Amino acid sequence: MLPGLTELELAHAEAELGFALPPDPRVVLAAGLPSGPGWAHPRGPPIVNSVMGMKRRMFKDLAPMLWYSFAQIPLYLYPFLNTTSKAKSFEYLRLASLNVIDALVKVDDTETVNFLVTSQVIPLCLPIMETDSELPKLVATSIARKIMLDASGLQYICATADRFFEAAMALAAMVSALAEQPSGRLLKHVVRYYLRLTDNPRARDALQICLPQALKDGTFDHCLQDDPATRCCLQQLLDNLGAPVGGGAPRPGGGGGAEKMEFMLVGSCSLQRARGTGKWTIDMMGPTWQ
Template identity: 65%
Template sequence: MKRRISSLFNPKKEGKKAEKTTREHSIEGMTNLPQSFSIGAGGGFGGFGGVASPSLAGAGASANNDRNMQSAEQLVLDLSNPELRENALLELSKKRELFQDLAPLLWNSCATIAALLQEIISIYPVLSPPTLTPALSNRVCNALALLQCVASHPDTRMLFLNAHIPLYLYPFLNTTSKSRPFEYLRLTSLGVIGALVKVDDTEVISFLLSTEIIPLCLRTMEMGSELSKTVATFIVQKILLDDVGLDYICTTAERFFAVARVLGNMVGTLAEQPSSRLLKHIIRCYLRLSDNPRACDALRGCLPDILGDTSFQSCLRDDPMTRRWLQQLLHSVNGNRVALQAGGFDHML
């Protein structure tokens, strides 16, 4: 599957090859892969115009896969060697999707996950006061990219979760520095969480809620870059779409209004700096909140008026799905003003 993050990050300077690698992450995937080798590429063999027979092409692909796997195994072994680890992190993060079943290899090889966690823990002291350098940020982001690979794989996802590895990333999401090294660190950490919630699984949602992921996402939604805000809002959206997540956020007025306040602030910011991608996730969050009767009643008093006028008409011109969500939201919130028998959040407060 094509990965989109490289089109989102476009770094202005490339004196740091490793730094470029760490930006190639997103809520959907990780990297634009180099073109695979092919026996029929180029000028071909013996004047046959570069056209290989199916049997030759198949043999070539198999041999290439074997070479890739041997290379992956060696690089994974190198992770356990402190002197070779930095290069291994870089090479594996760049080529992780070129290596089949890299996630099980990372998880099941001796001391590999421990080495990745060691990389993460090693920079805790520079988080406060914020003295994280680009080189350190890049190196840890490469380690996080490999953890995202593990979090994405169906054979290792629950093992990853049951080991409570996401908790090691939470200190990065709790930072407030807006410098580039910290922003990349937040974004890559969010990518790992995003990989977990991308597959609908109530057990994943319950774990994240029990470890207080919502306040960390709200922090990023308030002060992160557009891309970090988008990934954090996507995570909140996926949590809300699960019944357990919706019930959790709508159980108390404090939780609901904390989420609604941040969503409202982002809508106000988007009025000046539109982003159709971010707006899409915000509207989906609002629409899901409106499925809860008390939350829907409360939205009548806190849903931004700007969503009901033409301010975002041009922003959503090419997104009929989000326009339909917005229409459903406005109808749910404004189209039915019958008082709730159980009372709304105002009654709870």
């Protein structure tokens, strides 16, 4: 094992290669470089006879491999997000996995967002937002909202009625739970999620019909009395929708469906699915989602 790269050596090597490594691969390269068969050694061309030359060649060998390996880490966490057990051990596993992904979306990077969107992280977050305990809900909602701050993330959610209403149902379930057991830190993410959705014309039209009543009738006034920023976001949301006091709200589980069917009425949109399945059938009786 050879000594790792210094910050100056990393900077020179990145400039020579034309790209910058993210923090974690930099830590690995700074910790040490491998030696032995297959790796650069002193008996090479003149440029690698110096330690600096050897290190640069090592960087060229290792950097692409490390970049690819670290980029794929979220995919190994997705099966943990897909667990449904309510046992504390599984909840901690989901929370730890969510925290890793949340760290990724804290960096304002379209390439990262595109990777998470195309790898289907949002559908994994929605059930956690809807049914898990507060901390996993908080991190999952934060991830989905941060992804939507990027144009490609918002476009993904609003591209089809199916995707939009899956998100709307998860949010509606959260609002219903918050009305019974308020949490200011979770509510602020929910409000900002809704607010971001209003930047899409189709989503804004749908939310004019299906925004939960609890967000319009002052249910959360007490919860938000010490949070002027979220109160301002909620007022902006209502202004964007032109939402009057009163009106329809999603009613998860409502309706008088057959014994093996679940129904939801979202404004003028009827949704139904067989119990135990994840696929909702959407009957748009109001604005057409085109």
